Amino acid sequence: MTAHVAVVGASLAGLRAAEQLRIAGHTGPITVLGDERHLPYNRPPLSKEVLAAPGDSSTQRLHEMVTFRRRSLVDDVDFRLGLPVVEADLRRGRLILEDGAVVTFDGLVAATGLRPRRLGLPGPGAGRYVLRTLDDCIALRGVLRPGARVVVVGAGFVGCEVAATALRQGCRVTVVEPTGAPMNRVLGASLAQAVQRHHETAGIDFVIGRSVAGCLGTEAVTGVELDDGRILEADAVIEAVGSLPNVEWLAANRELDLSDGVLCDNQLRAEGADRVVAVGDVARFPNPLFDDVPRRVEHWSIPADTAKRAAATLTAQLTGREPDEAPFVPIPSFWSDQLDLRFQSFGSPALADEVRLEEGDPDRLQAGVLATYHRRSVHVGTVAINLPPARQRALREAFTALVPA
Known part of the structure; x- marks a missing residue:
C-alpha cells in the first residue's frame, strides 16, 4: 500500500500511531509532524524525576531521561519536528505548516494532545x-x-x-x-x-x-x-x-465537531470526515464499558490503546476493507506519585455516584488503602494507594474481567 499517512502530533500518541500503522500492515510513507523540537518523550516524569533531577543538567541529558526508544519498525518514518501544523484541508488532503510548507496526505491521524489552560x-x-x-x-x-x-x-x-x-x-x-x-x-x-x-x-x-x-x-x-x-x-x-485540546489546526473543517477535542465514533473515526482518525487525549469517543457518551480520556494508557484501534481502522479504510466493528472498550488507567504515596487507578472513578472504602484507614494512607467506585451500583473504577505491585496487578485483572467479551 503506497498511500501516505500524516500523523499530526509527535508525542506518545503520535509515536504509537506510527508504530501501530506498521503493525496493521500499512507499508506506505508515514510522516509525523510535531511542534516541539524534541523526539517523542514520556511526560509523567516531568513533574517528578525530571523536575527534581540534581544539578544543572542539559536539555539533551534531561530529554534522554524521558525519550522513548524508537522501535525498528518506524525507522523509515519521517519525523518533522519543531514546525506546527496551522491548518488542515481535509477534503483536499493538505496540511499547511507554520512556515507555509504544504504536506499532502491520503489518511490523517490527529494526535495533537493538549496544552495547559x-x-x-x-x-x-x-x-x-x-x-x-x-x-x-x-x-x-x-x-x-x-x-x-x-x-x-x-x-x-x-x-x-x-x-x-x-x-x-x-x-x-x-x-x-x-x-x-x-x-x-x-x-x-x-x-x-x-x-x-x-x-x-x-x-x-x-x-x-x-x-x-x-x-x-x-x-x-x-x-x-x-x-x-x-x-x-x-x-x-x-x-x-486543567488542559485544552489542540484542535485549532482543524477549525476550517466545519464538518467536524471540535467542541471538546475531535468527536469520533467507537472505532476512532472522526465524525464528519473520511480517512481521518484521532488518538490520545484529543480523541472524544464513546466507551461501551461505561455508556454511549463520547468523552476524552487524559490517562497515560489511552494513547497506546487508541493508536492500536485507530491504526487498524485507518488501514482498513485506505485498503477498501471494512474496519473491525468489535466494540472498542479500553480500560483507562493512571498512576501518580506524591511524596510517600503512590496512587494507581483503573476505570473511570470520576463517573461514580458512590465510593466504597474496601480496605485501609484514610488517616494512614501510607499503610495502604483501596477504594472502589460505583455508578448506579455498577463498578466503574478502582483506586489503590500504596498497595504492593502484585496486588495492583490483581486489581487490574479483576477490573479487566468486567469487560464484555
Whole structure:
C-alpha cells in the first residue's frame, strides 16, 4: 500500500500511531509532524524525576531521561519536528505548516494532545509557569530552590505532584484550589480530604474554596491576591488548572465537531470526515464499558490503546476493507506519585455516584488503602494507594474481567 499517512502530533500518541500503522500492515510513507523540537518523550516524569533531577543538567541529558526508544519498525518514518501544523484541508488532503510548507496526505491521524489552560490574571507574566512540555520543566527547574515561595494554583494530580516535588526541593509550597480538596473529582470527598491532611502533615499548605484574583509585582510575580483579599507571597506561581485540546489546526473543517477535542465514533473515526482518525487525549469517543457518551480520556494508557484501534481502522479504510466493528472498550488507567504515596487507578472513578472504602484507614494512607467506585451500583473504577505491585496487578485483572467479551 503506497498511500501516505500524516500523523499530526509527535508525542506518545503520535509515536504509537506510527508504530501501530506498521503493525496493521500499512507499508506506505508515514510522516509525523510535531511542534516541539524534541523526539517523542514520556511526560509523567516531568513533574517528578525530571523536575527534581540534581544539578544543572542539559536539555539533551534531561530529554534522554524521558525519550522513548524508537522501535525498528518506524525507522523509515519521517519525523518533522519543531514546525506546527496551522491548518488542515481535509477534503483536499493538505496540511499547511507554520512556515507555509504544504504536506499532502491520503489518511490523517490527529494526535495533537493538549496544552495547559492558562488563567486570565492581571499582573506580570514573568514568574508564572505551567508544566506540560520538557521546555516547561526546564524553565521551572530554575526556580525550585530551597526557600523559594511557590504557589500552585490547582489541586489536581499534576498540581499535587508539582507541589510534592517543590516541597522536596526545599520550597515553601501553598496550593490554592477553589473547588474542594485535592483530586476531589476523581477520588471523592472523603478520600480527597484524607490526602489533603496527609500532604499538610508533610508541609504543604492548602487554601481551599478560594481562587486567585491577580498577580502582584511589577516586572515579575512577587505574590498573588486571592478573591477574599488575602495576599500570598510567591517567587513562582504554577498554574495547574486543567488542559485544552489542540484542535485549532482543524477549525476550517466545519464538518467536524471540535467542541471538546475531535468527536469520533467507537472505532476512532472522526465524525464528519473520511480517512481521518484521532488518538490520545484529543480523541472524544464513546466507551461501551461505561455508556454511549463520547468523552476524552487524559490517562497515560489511552494513547497506546487508541493508536492500536485507530491504526487498524485507518488501514482498513485506505485498503477498501471494512474496519473491525468489535466494540472498542479500553480500560483507562493512571498512576501518580506524591511524596510517600503512590496512587494507581483503573476505570473511570470520576463517573461514580458512590465510593466504597474496601480496605485501609484514610488517616494512614501510607499503610495502604483501596477504594472502589460505583455508578448506579455498577463498578466503574478502582483506586489503590500504596498497595504492593502484585496486588495492583490483581486489581487490574479483576477490573479487566468486567469487560464484555
